Amino acid sequence: AQSVTQPDIHITVSEGASLELRCNYSYGATPYLFWYVQSPGQGLQLLLKYFSGDTLVQGIKGFEAEFKRSQSSFNLRKPSVHWSDAAEYFCAVDPSGTYKYIFGTGTRLKVLA
Amino acid sequence: DAGVIQSPRHEVTEMGQEVTLRCKPISGHDYLFWYRQTMMRGLELLIYFNNNVPIDDSGMPEDRFSAKMPNASFSTLKIQPSEPRDSAVYFCASSLARGKANEKLFFGSGTQLSVL
Numbered sequence: 716a717q718s719v720t721q722p723d724i725h726i727t728v729s730e731g732a733s734l735e736l737r738c739n740y741s742y743g744a745t746p747y748l749f750w751y752v753q754s755p756g757q758g759l760q761l762l763l764k765y766f767s768g769d770t771l772v773q774g775i776k777g778f779e780a781e782f783k784r785s786q787s788s789f790n791l792r793k794p795s796v797h798w799s800d801a802a803e804y805f806c807a808v809d810p811s812g813t814y815k816y817i818f819g820t821g822t823r824l825k826v827l828a
Numbered sequence: 829d830a831g832v833i834q835s836p837r838h839e840v841t842e843m844g845q846e847v848t849l850r851c852k853p854i855s856g857h858d859y860l861f862w863y864r865q866t867m868m869r870g871l872e873l874l875i876y877f878n879n880n881v882p883i884d885d886s887g888m889p890e891d892r893f894s895a896k897m898p899n900a901s902f903s904t905l906k907i908q909p910s911e912p913r914d915s916a917v918y919f920c921a922s923s924l925a926r927g928k929a930n931e932k933l934f935f936g937s938g939t940q941l942s943v944l
Contacts, residue, residue: 747928758832758919758935759871766928805871812928814859815884818871 717742717810721819728796729827736791736822738806747809748789749816750780754802762804765789776800801826830854832936834920840942846908849939851920852901859923861933862895862905866916877903878925910943917941 718741728734740746747766751759763774770782780791789806806819833852841847853860861876875885880897888895892911897903907914917940921933 747931751933756937758921758937759933760935761932764931766931809931813884814861814876814923814931815873816933820870 717746717808717817719806719808719817719819721804721806721822723822724820725823725825727825727827730798731795734791734793734796734800734824736804736806736824738789738791738819739787740789740806740808741787742808742810744810745782745784747812748780748782749807749809750774750778750789750791751805751807751818752776752802753805753821759805762791796824796826798826798828800824832920832922832934834918834936834939836939837937838940838942840944841910842944843911844909845943846906847910847914847941847943849905849918849920849941851903851905851936853903853920853922854924854934855901857922857924857934858900859925860897860903861921861923862903863919863921864916865919865938871919874905907941910941912943915941915943 720739749764750762753759762778763772765772765782773779778793782789803821803823805821807816835850862874865871874887875895877897895905917938919938921935
């Protein structure tokens with residue numbers, strides 16, 4: 716079955732430190748891949764997406780993600796975390812371009828001052 | 829643009845009561861999605877519409893759930909009768925089909941439903 720795995724439920728980093736959030740998907744072909752962020756009490760906001768082409772994609776708020784086909788991964792990175800980045804991050808897959816997104820269970824990021 | 833607007837923000841009801849959640853998508857968007865978010869199951873797609881027509885409702889948990897989109901600017905998700913296990917945050921999202929490269933979901937702030 717198609718699935719998205721975010722192995723880290725919680726991550727804590729210090730402000731200014733680098734960040735990497737992991738995402739693995741299970742799907743035969745290359746799906747459409749997304750990262751969304753959810754601040755407390757809010758809906759999800761798109762950070763970035765991958766459809767094709769360059770495997771390193773840039774998003775908003777200084778985030779980037781790299782698609783690695785051999786590892787079925789789409790990890791999210793940021794070189795220097797800000798306190799305002801504290802939120803929950805969701806990886807999502809659109810396996811067949813039908814808008815039937817499959818979301819991971821999310822990674823909650825805590826940022827220490 | 830005001831974004832996707834959901835109402836109410838919070839709903840507390842008793843088991844067996846009817847609950848209606850409302851959503852106003854972004855003007856001009858032609859896709860509308862209803863999601864449910866729980867700690868146990870994460871974000872689940874319940875149903876989505878394209879041009880007001882339900883395309884896939886395979887995520888609707890059971891017959892107690894129904895969704896309608898009578899026009900391009902309004903959708904409802906109804907639970908009748910409600911049960912405690914329906915307690916969750918329900919999100920509405922909309923999107924404009926402009927090709928996959930431009931695909932993006934815009935989410936509302938959600939309705940926190942508590943069924944006692």
